[in-house]
Amino acid sequence: xxxxxxxxxxxxxxxxxxxxxxxxxxxxxxxxxxxxxxxxxxxxxxxxxxxxxxxxxxxxxxxxxxxxxxxxxxxxxxxxxxxxxxxxxxxxxxxxxxxxxxxxxxxxxxxxxxxxxxxxxxxxxxxxxxxxxxxxxxxxxxxxxxxxxxxxxxxxxxxxxxxxxxxxxxxxxxxxxxxxxxxxxxxxxxxxxxxxxxxxxxxxxxxxxxxxxxxxxxxxxxxxxxxxxxxxxxxxxxxxxxxxxxxxxxxxxxxxxxxxxxxxxxxxxxxxxxxxxxxxxxxxxxxxxxxxxxxxxxxxxxxxxxxxxxxxxxxxxxxxxxxxxxxxxxxxxxxxxxxxxxxxxxxxxxxxxxxxxxxxxxxxxxxxxxxxxxx
Numbered sequence: 001x002x003x004x005x006x007x008x009x010x011x012x013x014x015x016x017x018x019x020x021x022x023x024x025x026x027x028x029x030x031x032x033x034x035x036x037x038x039x040x041x042x043x044x045x046x047x048x049x050x051x052x053x054x055x056x057x058x059x060x061x062x063x064x065x066x067x068x069x070x071x072x073x074x075x076x077x078x079x080x081x082x083x084x085x086x087x088x089x090x091x092x093x094x095x096x097x098x099x100x101x102x103x104x105x106x107x108x109x110x111x112x113x114x115x116x117x118x119x120x121x122x123x124x125x126x127x128x129x130x131x132x133x134x135x136x137x138x139x140x141x142x143x144x145x146x147x148x149x150x151x152x153x154x155x156x157x158x159x160x161x162x163x164x165x166x167x168x169x170x171x172x173x174x175x176x177x178x179x180x181x182x183x184x185x186x187x188x189x190x191x192x193x194x195x196x197x198x199x200x201x202x203x204x205x206x207x208x209x210x211x212x213x214x215x216x217x218x219x220x221x222x223x224x225x226x227x228x229x230x231x232x233x234x235x236x237x238x239x240x241x242x243x244x245x246x247x248x249x250x251x252x253x254x255x256x257x258x259x260x261x262x263x264x265x266x267x268x269x270x271x272x273x274x275x276x277x278x279x280x281x282x283x284x285x286x287x288x289x290x291x292x293x294x295x296x297x298x299x300x301x302x303x304x305x306x307x308x309x310x311x312x313x314x315x316x317x318x319x320x321x322x323x324x325x326x327x328x329x330x331x332x333x334x335x336x337x338x339x340x341x342x343x344x345x346x347x348x349x350x351x352x353x354x355x356x357x358x359x360x361x362x363x364x365x366x367x368x369x370x371x372x373x374x375x
Contacts, residue, residue, distance in 0.1 A: 003201070007043050008166055009034050010054040010226065033173065035166055040211070047218075054225050056218040060190040060197075061163040063095060063125040064260075065248040067286050067313040081374040084148025085327030087334070090134060091180035091240070093171050093187060094126030094316075096156035098305040101127065103135035103143050108151045112174055114167040117159040121305040126154065128312045129186050129320035131303035134327070143303060145324025148331070153178050158187050165189065165219060168262065169226070176240055181330050184323035185244040185268070186316035188260040191216060220264050227265030239342030241330075241349075243323045244268040245315040246288040256366065259290045269346065272366060273297025273318035280359040283366045287315055292368040293353045295321040322372050325349075332375040 011032040035058065038046070047055045098121050099109040111119040121127045134152065135144035155171030157163050168187060175183050194215065198208035227242065244263035250256045263270040272291035274281040275298030284298050297318030304310040329349055333340040340348075353369035355362070 003040050004037050005040075006058045006166070007036050007038050008054075008056050008058055008169060008222065009036055009046070010169075010222065011052055033169065054222045056165065056222040057215045058164045058166045059215060059219055060193045061158050061165060061168055061187050062190045062193075063123065063158060064186065064188050064245055064314055064316055065286070067248055079142065079145060079374065081328055083328040083331045083375055085134065085146030085324065086148035086150075086331055088146065088149055088182060088327040088330045089151050089153065089178070089180045090146065090149055090323060090327055091153040091155065091175040091178070091183040092126060092130055092133075093155045093157050093168065093175065093183065093185045094121075094129055095123045095158050095187075096121040096126050097130050097154045098127045098303075098307075099154075101131075101135075101303055101305070101307060103131055103138055103303045105136060107134065107136075107149065109154060110152070110178070111154045111156065112171070113156045114171045114174075115156055115159045115162045117156070117162055119156060121156075123158075123160050124305040125158075125186070125316065126156070127305040128302040128310060129184065129316050130154070131320070132300055132317055133184060133320040133324040135303050138303070138309060141301070141309075143301065143309070145321060146327035149327055153180055163187070165262075172226075180240050182323050182326045183240050183242045184319050185242060185262060186319050188245070188247050188262070189216075189219065216261075220261055223262045223265040227262075227267040241326055241342060241345050242268045243271055243319050243326065245319040246270050246272050246291045248273075248286040248288070248314050248316075250286055250288050252285045256289045256363075259288045267342075269293065269322070269349070270368070271295055271315060271319040271322045272368070273313070273315045274358070274367070274371060275299070275313075277359060281357050281371060282359045283362060284313070284315075286313075287318075287366065289363070289365045291366065293322065293350060293370060293372050294318065294367045295325070295372050297321070325372050325374055329375050 134146045134149040157167045157171040247260035270291045272287040272294040273284040274294045295318040298313045350369045352373045355370040
């Protein structure tokens with residue numbers, strides 16, 4: 001049975017221009033990224049030939065599952081911080097952005113489309129996430145966290161039915177190549193679509209499931225390695241901090257689903273969502289587990305593509321929130337001419353996260369280090 005599919009092939013190499021620290025991966029860089037149409041056998045043989053090759057089939061991507069929002073009571077956004085993210089560069093990997101929205105006036109937005117569908121936000125996912133991160137006030141009501149950010153890079157890696165791990169990796173490399181400080185990722189693999197595509201080839205359910213599971217494992221491994229390489233100053237000599245949405249596949253306490261790729265990258269900060277209940281916060285029913293920290297992600301006032309505001313929910317919103325708070329931390333840590341790296345920023349943010357606002361009965365795998373706190 002002939003079976004050809006496109007594979008991502010990343011070749012690692014030692015970058016001698018980068019000084020190593022205690023992390024042995026910090027001296028590695030991406031030497032080559034290519035896409036090859038290979039048979040199942042050829043891909044396995046190529047992987048066996050060299051440990052420097054990271055090979056995985058290209059899997060479909062999509063936005064996390066849409067969450068219904070009551071829109072009856074918006075979560076109040078109260079930001080008490082002397083910092084605004086001034087001078088911090090933020091990157092977004094999402095469905096694009098409505099760059100002409102009033103909430104983004106005065107911000108330099110550099111857009112790059114990797115889907116072939118053109119810039120803009122056709123599915124209204126990237127725009128709300130960007131709004132909560134750095135959107136300006138509308139009608140005297142605060143929208144975003146990092147309102148001092150003036151330069152943003154947006155990689156459009158998904159659209160309606162378009163986008164895959166290839167567009168995602170290319171978008172991430174583009175973001176890192178622009179010396180971005182904070183990157184927000186709110187996309188996930190569409191594993192069920194990949195299985196359906198295999199079944200459409202007339203493969204049996206058993207074979208389709210086995211092929212898909214192997215593809216899933218190799219993709220997780222690729223994102224693990226890739227996150228380590230790019231987070232340790234290996235592309236430009238400057239590190240970036242990446243926040244990734246854990247996903248919205250869980251269904252209450254009975255069915256808590258683990259975080260979904262690409263948030264599985266071990267050097268990405270995985271974000272879950274909490275909601276206001278009574279005087280404290282509780283984990284949202286939809287929020288996946290195995291996260292590093294949590295942020296508000298239910299009934300959040302933000303903006304929508306085409307103009308105006310909306311109330312939205314999901315770990316994508318929580319990730320935009322966390323990325324905005326991280327921008328404030330970067331500004332603070334850069335005071336007095338300091339130049340904080342990946343490790344310092346990450347440790348400060350995780351160390352400052354707190355359980356104090358959480359209602360009793362939480363599970364540590366669902367909330368990680370706690371709710372992200374402002375500097």
